[in-house]
Amino acid sequence: MTMDRRRFLGMSLAAGAAAATPRWAMSQASQLPDRVLQGREMALKTPITTTKLYDNVYALQGAGGNMALQTGKDGLVLIDSSFSTSVPKVKEAIAAISKDSPDALINTHWHYDHTDGNEGMHAAGFSIFAHQKTRERMATPQSIAFFHIEMPASPDAALPSITFTDSMQAWHNGDSLDLVHFDPAHTDTDIYIHFHKANVLHMGDTWFNGFYPFIDEATGGRIGGMIDAAQKGLSIADNQTKIIPGHGPLGNKADLQRCHDMLSAIRDKVAALKASGASEQEAVAKKPTADFDASWGKGMFNGDVFTGIVYRTV
Numbered sequence: 417m418t419m420d421r422r423r424f425l426g427m428s429l430a431a432g433a434a435a436a437t438p439r440w441a442m443s444q445a446s447q448l449p450d451r452v453l454q455g456r457e458m459a460l461k462t463p464i465t466t467t468k469l470y471d472n473v474y475a476l477q478g479a480g481g482n483m484a485l486q487t488g489k490d491g492l493v494l495i496d497s498s499f500s501t502s503v504p505k506v507k508e509a510i511a512a513i514s515k516d517s518p519d520a521l522i523n524t525h526w527h528y529d530h531t532d533g534n535e536g537m538h539a540a541g542f543s544i545f546a547h548q549k550t551r552e553r554m555a556t557p558q559s560i561a562f563f564h565i566e567m568p569a570s571p572d573a574a575l576p577s578i579t580f581t582d583s584m585q586a587w588h589n590g591d592s593l594d595l596v597h598f599d600p601a602h603t604d605t606d607i608y609i610h611f612h613k614a615n616v617l618h619m620g621d622t623w624f625n626g627f628y629p630f631i632d633e634a635t636g637g638r639i640g641g642m643i644d645a646a647q648k649g650l651s652i653a654d655n656q657t658k659i660i661p662g663h664g665p666l667g668n669k670a671d672l673q674r675c676h677d678m679l680s681a682i683r684d685k686v687a688a689l690k691a692s693g694a695s696e697q698e699a700v701a702k703k704p705t706a707d708f709d710a711s712w713g714k715g716m717f718n719g720d721v722f723t724g725i726v727y728r729t730v
């Protein structure tokens with residue numbers, strides 16, 4: 417993002433967004449929810465696997481959300497930062513690919529399994545880009561009610577310092593990148609990143625490849641937005657596009673289509689039940705996900721739990 421950085425930095429400095437303030441990260445660990453500490457623990461034991469997607473674009477996968485890396489003389493672009501405890505492993509994985517300098521870290525959304533490594537990556541020289549709501553949510557305490565998580569505000573050094581509200585384009589390392597906000601989907605902070613020349617699309621957590629997705633109803637997520645996001649991804653992709661989900665294996669347009677069709681079918685059934693006056697419990701008892709549970713219900717959630725999420729966000 418070298419070309420645009422001055423302009424965007426100028427804008428955010430004018431708004432006071434990038435003012436320097438003392439770090440207080442160390443005092444924060446004791447306030448972190450158990451689930452975050454467990455994620456950090458798991459990340460300590462989880463290696464990072466690297467998959468080459470194009471001459472200078474790679475997927476990096478570990479304990480947190482799936483990451484992507486673009487290399488080149490303009491500097492490294494990293495998408496998402498996993499857990500803080502992954503940072504040394506991510507740096508090693510990057511060093512094994514490239515000696516280019518750090519430049520931009522782009523967050524797909526605010527969740528800690530995609531942003532907990534921000535502070536470490538910022539210290540390594542990355543400027544952090546994200547949707548404005550990602551910064552707003554990270555800068556203030558948040559609840560993820562479904563998992564009973566009370567997230568404290570992130571340290572200042574972890575916050576995105578360059579933000580946008582709708583979309584942003586960047587020309588970097590011989591490619592053009594679109595960063596575009598989805599309407600509320602998995603949260604209200606989601607963006608996709610599309611590398612045009614490399615033909616790589618990072619969907620963030622609007623796509624869980626192969627299992628029922630988490631939809632964070634407490635921070636703006638909704639099933640209709642997940643379906644719209646999948647549709648948006650399908651409209652961008654062609655049959656050769658390499659698509660990176662927030663979680664799960666790397667995929668392609670046919671995989672994203674299958675997920676879209678599953679989400680739509682379940683949404684329609686649950687919406688009809690809700691419209692007919694069924695309570696959440698009654699809707700769950702009707703097993704509206706039955707046709708899909710064998711393929712999709714063996715990941716994070718079974719069909720009953722996912723039906724509840726759909727019911728509450730439809």
Ligand SMILES: [Zn+2]
Nearest residue numbers: 525527602621
């Ligand atoms: Zn997420």
